[in-house]
Each structure stands twice: as structure tokens, then as C-alpha cells.
Amino acid sequence: MKSIVLNSALENKIEIKEIEIPKLGANEVLVQIRAAALNHRDEWCRQGLYPGLKDGVVMGSDGAGVISVVGENVDKKNIGREVIINPAMHWGENQKAQGKEFMILGMPENGTFAEYVKVNFDRIHDKPKNLNWEQAAALPLGGLTAYRAVMVQGRLQKGEKVLVTGFGGGVAQFAAQYALAKGAEVYVSSSSSEKLDVATRLGAKGGFNYRNENWTNEALKMTGGFDLIIDSAMGDTLGNLIKVTKPGGKIVFYGATKGNPKDVDARKVFWSQIHLIGSTMGSDQDFSEMLEFVEENEILPVIDFVFGVEEAVAAFDRMKSGQQLGKIIIKFR
Known part of the structure; x- marks a missing residue:
């Protein structure tokens, strides 16, 4: 599958690379990404300014797509479901603050800048009905x-x-x-x-x-x-x-x-x-409430520019320049 990975040996620090489609654990699903969105975090990773960096890791925290395969503990009825991904992982039980195991999808674990991404089923939510693929991809981390x-x-x-x-x-x-x-x-x-x-x-x-x-x-x-x-x-x-x-x-x-x-x-x-x-990111409860709020109030994310996968360097450079007015999108399909 085509993916955008960190490669600190290259001038642009990222490369478009074919890697294997990941195999699933029992409680995981494979999401075919339709669109993904950049965050400042992605550019900071490219610049080497983020902890825990590893070359070869698929970047990206924001993504929306369709469930294509499910693990053995996940109901097969979920196949074909249009979803967005909650990139905040292992928040913990305390609503007041994240726990020590908290991490964000996309570094050090493979993220959404790929044709497919595997995530635990509990990271999956229905795509808000009022959003198209680009708008849905723009929502998770920033929203x-x-x-x-x-x-x-x-x-x-x-x-x-x-x-x-x-x-x-x-x-x-x-x-x-x-x-x-x-x-x-x-x-x-x-x-x-x-x-x-x-x-x-x-x-x-x-x-x-x-x-x-x-x-x-x-x-x-x-x-x-x-x-x-x-x-x-x-x-x-x-x-x-x-x-x-x-x-x-x-x-x-x-x-x-x-x-x-x-x-x-x-x-x-x-x-x-x-x-x-x-304030940092948000809990699982925050994410669910945010989705309800967005749908009830028909909030539409502001999209700055949509790039193709092959234009990944240009997308990152636009984030670096600070010229964007809204979210920068990478479209996969």
C-alpha cells in the first residue's frame, strides 16, 4: 500500500513508499483511508522536533475512511461502515487528565497517511452525516x-x-x-x-x-x-x-x-x-461529545487545500510556511 513515512536521511525527511498492508489483531479493524489531514505535529516530526521519532513510521493522526477488514472479535457487520478515527489513544480512566500511557496515532505507531491503517475498534466512530470525506478527515485531532x-x-x-x-x-x-x-x-x-x-x-x-x-x-x-x-x-x-x-x-x-x-x-x-x-487533546468522552456537537450544530471544518498523495512534500511545506487558512488535506481516493 502507498504510504507517507518519515525518513530523516532524505532532504525532505519524508518519502512516499510502498509497504505491506498491516495484519490485524483480534480487536482491530483495517480502515481504507479516503482522506487524511495534516497537523503541526506532522511538520514538527519532519523537522525532528518531536519525541520518540522513528524512521519508517507512517505519519498522520487525522483520517476518515471505510472499514474494509475486521479482527475476529469485531462484528463483520462493521465492514463497509464509513468512519473517522479518534487519534487519542490510552487516555485512561481520569477525565481530568491523560494517563502515562497516553499517545497520539502517527508516531511512534503507524498513522493515517496510508491507503490503509489498522486501529483498535474502540478508536472508531461513525462519520458525521453533515461532513464529506475531506471535512471528516479534518476533524479528529484539531476538533x-x-x-x-x-x-x-x-x-x-x-x-x-x-x-x-x-x-x-x-x-x-x-x-x-x-x-x-x-x-x-x-x-x-x-x-x-x-x-x-x-x-x-x-x-x-x-x-x-x-x-x-x-x-x-x-x-x-x-x-x-x-x-x-x-x-x-x-x-x-x-x-x-x-x-x-x-x-x-x-x-x-x-x-x-x-x-x-x-x-x-x-x-x-x-x-x-x-x-x-x-489543555491537551481530549478524552474518549470528549471525542464522543465533540462529534455530537459538530453534527447537531452542522459545523463544517474550514478546508485550506487538498493535495494528492504524490504531492505530500508540497502539503508539508504549506504547513511549514504558516500560510494555511484551515486544514490541509491529503486525499487517497
Whole structure:
């Protein structure tokens, strides 16, 4: 089967390679992938910036397709079922946080950038009826991460004011869409006027260019501050987020692409009783609830560009450039 694997010896660090179709265990199924989606995680693996990297591993966490073969303990009625895959594995019993065995499909175990992928049957869910293959493939990792950040950790309520930073990437767009569907007053930030315009068309009430030194003053004047901020950058941007958070408000961050903050206005945090909350992926319960929410609210993932398998390097390069506006898709069929 055709697959996209990590190969650190090559200039582009990935290669399109024919490998054997995997054999199934008793509780596993083989999914014929129709479409898969890139995440920043995939590009970080290509750059050697992710732990546990192994050459020859099929990359990719997001995928949607059709069950073609089932293990002996899985009902054969599932063959032909249209599904999406939950890439969060071994979360554990604690809904509050993942266990030590937690891992994400696609590294170090073979992922979704292949014509077929084997997964445990408990990772399988019906493809939401309102989504096509590309949209379904875009949903799992980013959709789950955003759902936990906004709904579980952020405990968003209708009518609250929300700021989603770095609008343009998959998680941020899902976060904005979920908040809008929940009835929140949504604002976004980005360095791209085009991305801010797209957010407005999706229903955001306004946007801020975070490269503008006065964006915090503008935001406070326009909104009076935010009840909830969803962020993935951290670093020295945290100070600005604290400035625009209402007393008792929450800052939920699911990444730290800009590293650790050098200075934190601790007095502002404790005096205003601001909550700083970390969030990572999501539990099996979160994934099920996310799918219900997406289907009930007819949320459609924003697709940036669809590439063929042979265009894998171009797809990864687009992710690396940061030009994407929505999810980057690799189509297999």
C-alpha cells in the first residue's frame, strides 16, 4: 500500500513508499483511508522536533475512511461502515487528565497517511452525516483539542466574550466555530488581515492584529475584556492576554509555540482571580461529545487545500510556511 513515512536521511525527511498492508489483531479493524489531514505535529516530526521519532513510521493522526477488514472479535457487520478515527489513544480512566500511557496515532505507531491503517475498534466512530470525506478527515485531532479547551477546560457559557488567538490554524478555527455555535460573542487575533476577514465572515464580531502594539487597548475599548481566551502560543504574549482578561476570566492554552513566558504579572493574575488552565487533546468522552456537537450544530471544518498523495512534500511545506487558512488535506481516493 502507498504510504507517507518519515525518513530523516532524505532532504525532505519524508518519502512516499510502498509497504505491506498491516495484519490485524483480534480487536482491530483495517480502515481504507479516503482522506487524511495534516497537523503541526506532522511538520514538527519532519523537522525532528518531536519525541520518540522513528524512521519508517507512517505519519498522520487525522483520517476518515471505510472499514474494509475486521479482527475476529469485531462484528463483520462493521465492514463497509464509513468512519473517522479518534487519534487519542490510552487516555485512561481520569477525565481530568491523560494517563502515562497516553499517545497520539502517527508516531511512534503507524498513522493515517496510508491507503490503509489498522486501529483498535474502540478508536472508531461513525462519520458525521453533515461532513464529506475531506471535512471528516479534518476533524479528529484539531476538533478534539478545541472542544476540550473551549467546552471542558474553558466551560464556555452562552453570551460570554471569547478571544481565540492565532486564527488560521485548524484548532483555532474549530475553537471559534464551537464558541459561535454555543452562542458566545467571539473575537479572534491574527497577523493576517485575510484571516481576520474570514473569521468575520464566519460570525466573529471583530479581530485584532497582534503585531499592532496597541491591540490590547483596542480590544479593551471594544469589548471591556474577555471571559475566556483560547491560546496556543504562550511565550511573552501571555502578558498581553492577562491584560485583556476580565476579573475571574480564564486563559486556556493548548500549546506553547513561543515557549515559556519570561515574565508574568502574578499580581494581576491573583488580584483579578484569573485562571490559567492547560489543555491537551481530549478524552474518549470528549471525542464522543465533540462529534455530537459538530453534527447537531452542522459545523463544517474550514478546508485550506487538498493535495494528492504524490504531492505530500508540497502539503508539508504549506504547513511549514504558516500560510494555511484551515486544514490541509491529503486525499487517497
